[in-house]
Amino acid sequence: MIAAEIGYERAKTIEEALSLLSQDVDAKLLSGGHSLVPLMKLRLAQPSTLIDVSKIPELRTLDVESERITIGAGVRYFELLGDTRLEELMPVIAQATSVIADPQVRHRGTIGGAAVHADPTSDLAAVFLALEARFHIRSAAGRRIVPIEDWYLAPLTSALERDEMLVAVEFPRPIPRRQAYVKFSHPASGYALAGVAAIMDLTQHGLVQGAGIAVTGAATMPFRASTAEAWLQGRPLNAESVAMAAQVGADDGTYDADDGQYPAVYRKNLARVMLARALEKLAPQ
Amino acid sequence: MNDSKVTINLSVNGQDTTVRVPSRTLLSELLRDTLGLTGTHVGCDTSQCGVCTVWMDGLAVKSCTILAAQADQSAVVTVEGLARGITLHPVQRAFQAEHGLQCGFCTPGAMMLAAWYIQHHHETSETAIREALDGLICRCTGYENIVRSVQRALAFQQEDETPVAAGREEEVSS
Ligand SMILES: Cc1cc2nc3c(=O)[nH]c(=O)nc-3n(C[C@H](O)[C@H](O)[C@@H](O)COP(=O)(O)OP(=O)(O)OC[C@H]3O[C@@H](n4cnc5c(N)ncnc54)[C@H](O)[C@@H]3O)c2cc1C
Ligand code: FES
Ligand code: FES
Numbered sequence: 001m002i003a004a005e006i007g008y009e010r011a012k013t014i015e016e017a018l019s020l021l022s023q024d025v026d027a028k029l030l031s032g033g034h035s036l037v038p039l040m041k042l043r044l045a046q047p048s049t050l051i052d053v054s055k056i057p058e059l060r061t062l063d064v065e066s067e068r069i070t071i072g073a074g075v076r077y078f079e080l081l082g083d084t085r086l087e088e089l090m091p092v093i094a095q096a097t098s099v100i101a102d103p104q105v106r107h108r109g110t111i112g113g114a115a116v117h118a119d120p121t122s123d124l125a126a127v128f129l130a131l132e133a134r135f136h137i138r139s140a141a142g143r144r145i146v147p148i149e150d151w152y153l154a155p156l157t158s159a160l161e162r163d164e165m166l167v168a169v170e171f172p173r174p175i176p177r178r179q180a181y182v183k184f185s186h187p188a189s190g191y192a193l194a195g196v197a198a199i200m201d202l203t204q205h206g207l208v209q210g211a212g213i214a215v216t217g218a219a220t221m222p223f224r225a226s227t228a229e230a231w232l233q234g235r236p237l238n239a240e241s242v243a244m245a246a247q248v249g250a251d252d253g254t255y256d257a258d259d260g261q262y263p264a265v266y267r268k269n270l271a272r273v274m275l276a277r278a279l280e281k282l283a284p285q
Numbered sequence: 286m287n288d289s290k291v292t293i294n295l296s297v298n299g300q301d302t303t304v305r306v307p308s309r310t311l312l313s314e315l316l317r318d319t320l321g322l323t324g325t326h327v328g329c330d331t332s333q334c335g336v337c338t339v340w341m342d343g344l345a346v347k348s349c350t351i352l353a354a355q356a357d358q359s360a361v362v363t364v365e366g367l368a369r370g371i372t373l374h375p376v377q378r379a380f381q382a383e384h385g386l387q388c389g390f391c392t393p394g395a396m397m398l399a400a401w402y403i404q405h406h407h408e409t410s411e412t413a414i415r416e417a418l419d420g421l422i423c424r425c426t427g428y429e430n431i432v433r434s435v436q437r438a439l440a441f442q443q444e445d446e447t448p449v450a451a452g453r454e455e456e457v458s459s
Contacts, residue, residue, distance in 0.1 A: 008354045010354070033355060102335065103402075103419070
């Protein structure tokens with residue numbers, strides 16, 4: 001499998017990348033290349049020019065503060081695994097990242113590439129949704145921030161415009177302490193048939209406070225289980241409430257992806273099972 | 286609008302190299318076809334099997350999923366670069382001692398992944414090693430001997446770090 005002929009430019013700064021991008025409508029940014037290169041080999045993507053952004057230092061920053069965590073678009077998966085501050089404040093991202101593919105893929109894939117590629121089975125999609133990520137965008141014309149509810153438009157389509165670049169992903173609020181990511185992998189590809197990210201606090205009386213729950217892989221699009229979040233608010237987390245939340249949470253997805261191998265009814269049931277498993281991990285022992 | 290060739294400066298197995306290749310050239314193609322380093326094998330060419338694994342700046346990566354241009358200014362190590370002169374790498378000695386291969390097709394990738402593992406992880410449990418080997422598909426061994434080889438490589442590495450290891454090398458490489 002040989003990709004079509006391409007041009008290649010290595011950008012040293014964000015400005016240089018944006019200027020190159022604005023000059024050529026068929027150009028594409030290249031980060032780790034672990035979605036784009038396979039697509040180019042299959043000729044499902046045929047950019048005229050690749051603008052390599054992987055060596056731009058500003059995209060490789062990791063800013064961890066208690067009120068806000070900002071991760072540069074070019075930060076690679078394995079770099080999300082070793083950071084002690086991140087481990088303390090946002091363990092869910094390491095839990096999700098550690099089950100993405102294998103060591104070699106984690107050495108190359110980036111948080112930004114995953115966000116822009118917008119694969120409906122992306123593990124980080126569940127984390128972005130549950131933690132209300134905000135996407136920091138730049139173009140030659142200016143800057144904007146896209147909230148998570150406006151990010152995923154369709155499978156493999158994010159809100160990013162052709163001439164825009166994702167600079168960083170921000171996780172804005174103080175993140176609840178109880179966090180979990182669980183994944184049921186496709187036995188061959190390893191991608192999520194259902195992955196659930198869940199975060200919440202429990203009050204001193206053990207009542208759920210500020211839950212964020214999201215599902216990737218199972219439905220046509222990654223989705224936030226808003227009904228489950230609302231239903232759990234102020235309730236204790238026990239076997240009954242977990243079962244109920246998992247049920248109504250699975251209902252929040254739209255399951256029209258009937259691929260024959262995994263019918264919609266199976267996928268929805270799997271979403272329910274994995275929702276329950278994620279919530280069980282958050283329950284007091 | 287763009288020149289479809291690119292000039293790349295990289296070091297391969299410690300040797301500085303400058304090449305000019307079509308921009309679409311994969312790192313695996315650069316190594317095998319341009320530089321003649323055919324130790325790196327290509328199995329699936331679809332990012333699945335890990336047989337094409339090499340090191341780029343110390344990290345195990347799949348060379349069929351990286352453009353050669355992305356390796357500019359990088360240090361690449363292939364299976365040809367594992368041994369120091371005639372002294373085999375602990376992983377090579379271990380694969381020999383534990384017979385960590387059958388047909389040998391996946392072995393270059395298996396050894397590069399294993400060598401990365403023992404450099405960064407010291408966990409000897411089968412679970413941890415199998416987790417790392419997730420990035421390699423071997424159609425022959427059922428992984429049993431590969432896991433044993435990695436465990437043995439960890440032991441060799443530890444022996445090498447202690448001064449009494451001298452006699453060991455000849456024993457297994459003969
Ligand atoms: C073998 C294999 C197994 C995998 N398994 C999993 C898995 O289990 N779970 C999972 O979630 N994913 C999996 N993936 C997918 C992988 O996680 C990603 O899609 C990821 O690596 C993308 O990041 P990248 O940096 O490689 O992106 P690239 O391939 O470089 O880019 C992807 C897309 O994003 C665009 N882009 C990249 N950076 C920017 C930016 N800063 N601004 C604007 N656009 C940008 C590119 O133009 C391109 O369209 C797997 C991939 C492989 C090859
Ligand atoms: S040849 Fe590269 S992963 Fe199979
Ligand atoms: S030894 Fe034959 S594929 Fe691994």
